Structure formats: structure tokens, C-alpha cells
Amino acid sequence: MTKTIFEKIADREIPSNIVYEDEVCIAFTDAFPLSKGHTLVIPRKPVPDIYDLDDETGAHIMKVVSKVANAIKDAFGPAGLNVVQNNGEYASQTVFHLHFHLIPRYEDEYDGFSYNWKQNPDERTDEQKKEIEEAIKNRLDV
Known part of the structure; x- marks a missing residue:
């Protein structure tokens, strides 16, 4: 099986700024x-996406995401920061190794990043909303 570019970075097979x-x-x-x-921020082991992420690795990665985000904030003082994580080709994932983008945002600086997010009112009935709620709840392993 071919390694992803992120596996190669983690294994020091290609250079990067760690x-x-x-x-x-x-x-x-x-x-x-x-x-x-x-x-x-990526896991060292090959995890294709969030659906395959185990709880222990996920909890650890989120601690590191927070730690690195705060280091970026302290180093550069951005006005904000986006944490972006895509799953599947349809959701714009291009490297199939779980990764979190930490994108600092600066006032008056165009960076080419934007969401095309249009908030629409939920026109579902209360019954339909309840069905959605229950479908998700029933599949949680808590």
C-alpha cells in the first residue's frame, strides 16, 4: 500500500517544517x-478520516490542536483562527490521512479562504426534527 504524503512526513521521508x-x-x-x-496536525498512524479515529487518539490530537493554536496566537496575534477538518472527497478531502488545518486569520489581509455557508431556517416539522435527533442518539455508543 502506498504511503500518503503525511505518512512520509511523519516518517521523515520528505522534509517539512515540524x-x-x-x-x-x-x-x-x-x-x-x-x-x-x-x-x-495529524496522527502519526494512518487514519483515513474522522470515521476511523479511535477515542484515545482523537482526544490526544484535540489537546495538540489546542496547544498549537495557542502557540500560533502567541507568535503572530491573529484576529481569529479557523480549524478545518474535511472527511471524504465530497467534503474536499484531498489527502486521505486525517488532518486538521489551523488557519490563522488576520484583519485586512486577504488569504483566499472562505466558507460558502448559507444558513437556512430549518423548515422540518417538530416530528421530523425528533426523528433526526433519535436516529443520531440511537447510534451513539455511550
Whole structure:
């Protein structure tokens, strides 16, 4: 099986600008950054997407995402920061190794990043909303 570019980075087979690493994950600046400080956080082991992420690795990665986000904030003082994580080709995932983009946002600086997010009122009936709620709840393993 062919390694993804992120596996190659984690294995030091290709160069990258690593800002953090431990036994579970690694963080490095994006090779094609949208803004100063744009960083990726990935698990070391190959995990294709969030659907295959185990609880322990997920909890650890979120701690690292927060730690790296705060380091970016302290280093560059952005006005905001987006955390973006895509799953599946239809959701714009291009590297099939779980990764979180930390994209600092600066006032008066166009970075080319935007969401095309249109909030529409939910016109479902209360019964339909309840069915959706129950469908999700019934599949949670809690």
C-alpha cells in the first residue's frame, strides 16, 4: 500500500517544517499556506478520516490542536483562527490521512479562504426534527 504524503512526513521521508511532535501526532506548517502560521496536525498512524479515529487518539490530537493554536496566537496575534477538518472527497478531502488545518486569520489581509455557508431556517416539522435527533442518539455508543 502506498504511503500518503503525511505518512512520509511523519516518517521523515520528505522534509517539512515540524513545529510539534510526540509519539501520537505531529504538527507542521502547510507547504501551501493560506496565511502566516497555517499549520497541520495529524496522527502519526494512518487514519483515513474522522470515521476511523479511535477515542484515545482523537482526544490526544484535540489537546495538540489546542496547544498549537495557542502557540500560533502567541507568535503572530491573529484576529481569529479557523480549524478545518474535511472527511471524504465530497467534503474536499484531498489527502486521505486525517488532518486538521489551523488557519490563522488576520484583519485586512486577504488569504483566499472562505466558507460558502448559507444558513437556512430549518423548515422540518417538530416530528421530523425528533426523528433526526433519535436516529443520531440511537447510534451513539455511550
